[in-house]
Amino acid sequence: MARKITMEKLIIANWKTYLSIDKAISLSASIDPNSNIIISPSMIHLAFLAEKFPNLNFAAQDISYITDNFGAYTGETPAAILNDIGVKYTIIGHSERRSNMLDNAITVKTKLNLCASKGITPIVCIGESIKDREQKIHLDVIAQQLHEIFHNIYDSDKDIIIAYEPFWAVGTGVLPLSSEIEEVITKVRKTLNFVDNRLFLVYGGSVSAENAYNLVNLDGLDGVLIGKASTDIEQFRSILKAIG
Ligand code: 13P
Numbered sequence: 223m224a225r226k227i228t229m230e231k232l233i234i235a236n237w238k239t240y241l242s243i244d245k246a247i248s249l250s251a252s253i254d255p256n257s258n259i260i261i262s263p264s265m266i267h268l269a270f271l272a273e274k275f276p277n278l279n280f281a282a283q284d285i286s287y288i289t290d291n292f293g294a295y296t297g298e299t300p301a302a303i304l305n306d307i308g309v310k311y312t313i314i315g316h317s318e319r320r321s322n323m324l325d326n327a328i329t330v331k332t333k334l335n336l337c338a339s340k341g342i343t344p345i346v347c348i349g350e351s352i353k354d355r356e357q358k359i360h361l362d363v364i365a366q367q368l369h370e371i372f373h374n375i376y377d378s379d380k381d382i383i384i385a386y387e388p389f390w391a392v393g394t395g396v397l398p399l400s401s402e403i404e405e406v407i408t409k410v411r412k413t414l415n416f417v418d419n420r421l422f423l424v425y426g427g428s429v430s431a432e433n434a435y436n437l438v439n440l441d442g443l444d445g446v447l448i449g450k451a452s453t454d455i456e457q458f459r460s461i462l463k464a465i466g
Pocket of ligand 1: 447
């Protein structure tokens with residue numbers, strides 16, 4: 223049985239499609255089952271790793287928006303299949319899927335509903351482009367994204383994890399200032415005040431050993447979503463050590 227994740231200093235490792243199966247296995251084997259970590263490996267590796275490491279928590283990187291059930295849906299990953307392999311979380315609406323794979327407010331909202339119907343906890347990515355920030359409309363853009371996704375749905379009592387990932391901070395080594403992240407945290411919590419008790423917020427985008435401690439200690443932030451740095455055993459260890 224995997225440890226029950228708490229939403230305090232939560233660490234989500236998005237391995238994207240960086241790793242070979244051998245590297246994914248050795249990295250998984252190095253993770254302490256008592257840590258507060260959710261690993262999101264490549265979709266191809268997910269079932270294998272979830273079976274091989276039953277003491278770890280795993281997330282899918284995406285979920286079907288066509289169906290939540292078994293059936294004739296070639297290439298899809300329905301929530302029922304995540305339930306079947308014991309995976310309790312999924313990322314939805316990642317910026318890489320929004321910009322390259324046609325994810326949008328409608329598909330993300332549908333995926334959120336399908337997660338709810340099967341008890342999968344969603345990790346919903348939101349964030350602004352660099353142009354939005356330069357034009358100083360980033361807070362409105364974020365509020366609009368949240369409104370489109372959460373309006374009229376999700377009135378159940380399930381956990382929701384929101385990942386604030388500014389598009390321009392993903393993979394660039396450039397982060398918003400702490401005050402800028404705090405401003406977004408306040409906006410998100412205010413916009414989603416109707417789900418306040420079950421809402422958890424993490425930051426993603428160029429998280430490293432240098433900035434992780436500061437990030438997890440920001441007021442109102444419950445953890446971090448780490449991409450590239452979580453795929454290197456030494457860098458990942460340094461981040462975990464920094465967070466403490
Ligand atoms: P990096 O940490 O590589 O910037 O990626 C962030 C991310 O996209 C996590 O989902």
